Amino acid sequence: MTTAAPAAPGAGRLGRLRAGLRVGAAAGGEGPSCLYVGPIETASQEMLEALYHQARDSYYSGQPLIVDDMFDKVELKLRVYGSPSVVKYPRCSLKRQSTYADAEEDQSMFMALSSIWMLLLLFGTSAFLVPSLCILSLTFGDAFGARYLLYGAKSFDGITRVNDMVLIGLGYLIGYPIASASVGALQGLLANNLVALKGSCPNCGEQVFAFVKTDNSIKAPHRAECHVCGCPLEYRTKVERSLSGPRRTWVHGRVYLVKQGHPRKRKWLKD
Template sequence: PHVVGGSAVVKPPLSRTKPPPFSVRVAGFSASNSQGFTTSAKEEGPSCIFVGPIETASQETLEALYRQARDAYYSGEPLIVDDMFDRVELKLRWYGSKSVVKYPRCSIRRHSTYADAEEDLSQGLALASIWILIFAFGCTLCLVPIVYTISLAYQDPFSSGASYDSQAANLEFLATVNGILFMGIGSVTGYPLASAAVRVLQRLWRNDLVALKGACPNCGEEVFAFVKSEKFNGSPHRADCHVCDCTLEFRAKTEQSVSRLGRKWVYGRIYLVSRKVEAGGGCEPSA
């Protein structure tokens, strides 16, 4: 085996007697051509496209490598190791490439059916707008009584020159007491609402709480759920499909992204939870 650009490990062909299905020029140097001579593609084995570091590779280059490695794997002569293939696929998913879009499928390792999931920005914005309204309502409950009490306090100096009887003085005292009570009740009810809204909005911005969407592994309909990231939730989130009533398990993963104002990139999978079929019903994977 030889290393291509320090990023992809090339596996030797399964059989030396069978010629490789294709020959691709490597944009780099190997141990053979550095000595002043060239080795044929058949003697070296299959080669893959030079991409350099995956973190800085372009989408077009990664798509070409992904298609080449996928076709070579299906032909029985893999080009790159599984870990490198997964990294290329994950980077293409971050780019939003259509080359890595997959439909619900079965996992041989887990013996389960699953589908890929991505962040549902529309549902996230809808939830954020609701909490913004709650935050505004809580701030209103806190600020309006304070403004009302301050306005009453500033009215007293302007009206001090006028003469009041005892009844007017009592009414003024009651108004002041009502303002203080109004301010206290508003602070007690408004501050918890505003602080709770701030915490939820912060979690939404950091993607600690995210909306995932994807195809149901059983019926193929689009489903979504609000899921906590693995950092805050040890157990996966479970929900029922609104079409086939199958139990689904949402698992979210986050990756740090420096190009999105500090927000994390979220992706995940939706697993079909297998369970025994109840009498007269139940949930079985569709054919």
């Protein structure tokens, strides 16, 4: 019968230490884990913000959690929510060699423009319908009682009729073009062909906005100038389709600082 050799002092502790190192190495080989948020389109803003911060911190530490495409989708969805976590300041593009800033939809300016066109439509329609009612009253006499309602029992003389015809002509010349232009503008706004974009000027950092057309047939970007420093700006838009929410599309883009031909002609913000 053989007898087992006595264990050396500290052998058990050394064995437990080696086992712990093997378990730690196996766990480290699996890689870091990220939060589960489910489908990005239906995830809440709080869950996406937590995933965004975790993925960004792990990327800076040298251990990325998610691929770049998924990170861009999370960032884009947070921009739809209007999260302050994804707000970025003007920065440089190495590919285009230009300074740019992010641009978002400005719903307040959109509603203000819609209200103005609605008021113009109301004014144009009123100026167009009132002469039409006058023509009906002059044509059919007192059939509708309009002449008696407007002028009482007075008879029309020559000067009054001339004034009425001038009023009718002005109503058609002014009211019809305004009403037609208002209807066309409102149709474009409802069809989402014109959006209001706001962003920061890449040169001075002040907030700028512009009304940009999103029609796919228009390839040229929209150009404007900063109202503070006067630098030429270029707005480039991108339309994203949303699977959830009341709106089917969401428009965002970037504001680029346009390069000038000669260095002396460039308009930079003075210190």
